[in-house]
Amino acid sequence: MGNKICVIAPYADLAELACAVGRETPIPFDVWEGNLEIGGAKAQQAEKEGAQVIVSRGGTASIIRQKVNVPVVEIQVTGYDVLRAADRRRQDGRHRRLFQCGEGLPLCL
Numbered sequence: 001m002g003n004k005i006c007v008i009a010p011y012a013d014l015a016e017l018a019c020a021v022g023r024e025t026p027i028p029f030d031v032w033e034g035n036l037e038i039g040g041a042k043a044q045q046a047e048k049e050g051a052q053v054i055v056s057r058g059g060t061a062s063i064i065r066q067k068v069n070v071p072v073v074e075i076q077v078t079g080y081d082v083l084r085a086a087d088r089r090r091q092d093g094r095h096r097r098l099f100q101c102g103e104g105l106p107l108c109l
Helices: 012-024 036-048 058-067 079-091
Strands: 005-009 030-033 053-057 072-075
Touching: 005 012, 005 036, 012 030, 030 036, 036 053, 036 058, 053 058, 058 072
Parallel strands: 005 030, 005 053, 053 072
Antiparallel strands: none
16 A cells, blocks of 8 residues: 555456556556455555545445545446446356445346
């Protein structure tokens, strides 16, 4: 840690995407993986280590807001994200149920 911006990614794919973006931007930021309460604890640690802004998504961002005193920037979940996840599951033959956390699009998949 040591950067002023920290991305707390709730899942590995988002962490990998954030790292890829980090390689292409001159603005340094840290990327940690942690979902919901684990993400909240990691955000608290990042704040202790000097993070001045936390970036996260969905329910994890909501929990982080309750646990830190620095601004939290939320990556919005879109309908496209939901459809992409459902299609990925369909393609690999796995059946999953989708649940939303907090406010957002009503899901009927």
